[in-house]
Amino acid sequence: QLHSSTGLFNGISPNEAALLALMETTGYSMVQENGQRKFGGPPPGWDGPPPPRGCEVFVGKIPRDMYEDELVPVFERAGRIYEFRLMMEFSGENRGYAFVMYTTREAAQRSIHLLDNHEIRPGKFIGVCVSLDNCRLFIGSIPKDKTKEEILVEMRKVTEGVVDVIVYPSATDKTKNRGFAFVEYDSHKAAAMARRKLIPGTFQLWGHTIQVDWAEPEKDVDEETMLRVRVLYVRNLMMTTTEETLRQEFSRFKPGTVERVKKLTDYAFVHYHSREDAVTALHLMNGALIDGATIEVTLAKPVRCVYPIFAGSSLSPASLLSLKPGQFSSAVTLLEYYCYKNSWALPEYYLYSTPGQDGKLMLIYKVVISSTRSSFMPDKVCTVLEDAKELAAQNALWNLVPRVRSLLLFLPSPTVLSLLLLSPTAPVSSHTAVPEPSPTLSLPPPHRDSISPLIRTLPSSDHPSIITRCVRRGNTGMEEGGGGEQHLVCY
Template sequence: MEGDGGGTLTEDRTLESPNEAALLVLMEKTGYSMVQENGQRKFGGPPPGWEGPPPPRGCEVFVGKIPRDMYEDELVPVFERAGRIYEFRLMMEFSGENRGYAFVMYTTREAAQKAIHLLDNHEIRPGKFIGVCVSLDNCRLFIGSIPKDRRKEDIMEEMTKVTDGVVDVIVYPSATDKSKNRGFAFVEYESHKAAAMARRKLIPGTFQLWGHTIQVDWAEPEKDVDEETMLRVRVLYVRNLMITTTEDTLRQEFSRFKPGAVERVKKLTDYAFVHYHCRDDAVTALRLMNGALIDGAIIEVTLAKPVEGHPYGLPACPPGWGASTWDPVNAVTTEVTVKVVVMVMKVVMTKVVVMVIMMVMVNVVETVNVVVMVNVVVNVVVMVNVVVMVNVVVKVVVMMAVIYDGDDEGGSDGEFGGDG
């Protein structure tokens, strides 16, 4: 077995671990090669007879909770049940044990999805259950704390100077001043490796752009949505709106080509979702409205990517609610109302109960001291309940501020179908 520096497992090597004989048998049977380098062992990549580029994004799954003494000779046959494997990468320790996780790239997305359905929570050994989920090679970094007066071209120029493989920079304009950015950007790299190298160079926290110490981290990967689902989408995601633009204005602008085509509009800060009755009308509006000028702002329009259980991509639809009727802002308002009403009822009931006790005690004892003492108790209880009520209201107001926040330094939009 070759060391961590690199090499290929071949038949003429002296067998140095209990499973090497089984690995050689697996290689002979499948025709795949096996190379160990940089703390991982690659089986395949490409497989025998493969022609053309590697499989597209969405073909790889992540496998966790693998027993540390389990290797490709046992794992590969299990994962071959889902489809043809392009590459199997098992993470390795210097000791020869695996690190408990691996990446399996299939030749098709369908095989990767099948592997998730078949093998997630699969009992790989008695009492040992593995976890399988989709793996995305993230090629995008989040760059925070950048000057708000810098344009996309400025950021692109600087990032190209200090890192390699930059292919694009995504900047969101401020919700209140379209000539400024929001204090952050996303930098797209040509590969996951290029992004990882850039992050390693920038992450210490001492790197500066234009005299500002920037924040660097992985951007939240954009979730892939299968093509079949996207073909049914009839909701448009509209970005870069003015804060003052109303839902009525959007309804009017997005139905100019066909009055009555818009089913409903939901606007949140500087972005919105426009729902159409018909998919074809949504596609037509996408073509006509992307890049249009509304209230002085050039808007960006894309098909909205569905988030499971929710049409907007904000708080998920709770169990028992229809996604089409779930509104996050109304939900927050309802929560405020319910909590305040409950708290008021508690205050009233507490005072009633204490007053009844006070009347009973006065009738029995008939002393001024008892009356004063009970009054003090009542007032203390009421004050405690009022403080709790105010605390609830403050927490809910903060929660609503988070939902509506669109201009935080170094924050992301939390947008449905966005680039963050």
């Protein structure tokens, strides 16, 4: 530990002298432990608990010979620093990244806006983004008759720092859970210690060997973005509840306010014409009873799908085989990967058209995989080119891999399909993008014979599909089927 007191500067290196001078000036302490050097935490005069989640930022691409005496003054421009953690090598150099915790979330956001892609030295640019300290564990193979209160009590018996337990009722029987839970801890350290204790696979609860892994934390969305959201996410619906019922219930306070409703299994998205009406409905409908089920209502969180590229970042060629399953955002890409994996030729897409009843041109793709001597065509047509291609790829996957069918019936999400098809033993994540598909029109068999070819497209690698989706983050887990099999499902 470094101590700041007058007269200790003789016989030490310039770097140490600079750090001691910083401590002398600011009054912060500094200690090095477990491969990191901590400046502050708490700062002088701090009284109370540490800042809440969302106050910490991650800093990358730091020059290896740059230390706190240069970095701290830069990051103090955004606000008061609670703690600065610089990752260190045994050699004394830093490892190129650090974590800065501010005393407020506003300061953390200001730091991102001010210092992301900041030129810290001539030709050297740093990257700054929000740090997600994961405090949530996924616990699987829990008896389905256990309540949230019972699970909370049991987890507090075997682990420390448990704050809350998130349990979702079964889609078909609201008196039972779905066979898993998410356990929230008061800190990342507490969650890590709990995971270390439970991870060996021999730990039992109520006589069941449980599965434990990290749950990907739900990303924070900045306040400015959330202030523009006019879509509600509705959870815990009955399977029998219809979109028309939801439209009536959510516009009862002011008829005509609902723009549209999209329901998938036991959850739905309710779109409003205005932000004000969405907020009013949120307060009125959260906890309401619809068709015998107590529903949960929140604002739908937009997912940020594009990120800045840091100046000086190196780019190298990549193939589909190098991607993780969660990085597949469409069935088109997933089908191409599946062909790669089986050493097949790439899928070829043939576009056909047929006139619709309202005069619009309806589109449909036929997928041909020459290596298997097979072709696939869905029984629905679309008005949008990219959606027609996505539908064709989903249909091909449906026919190529029978074990995805039961999942597609309930949730046709390419991300979920990729986890099931390509990495069935991969760690379970609570991040899954749920698409809201564009309108499609069923195509009766006689009509299918009258479609006419429009163009022959290039293989999907040369003709990428770009699809804009309305998505919301949800929780993902393993649910046991009637025959004891495990299904990956999204909520």
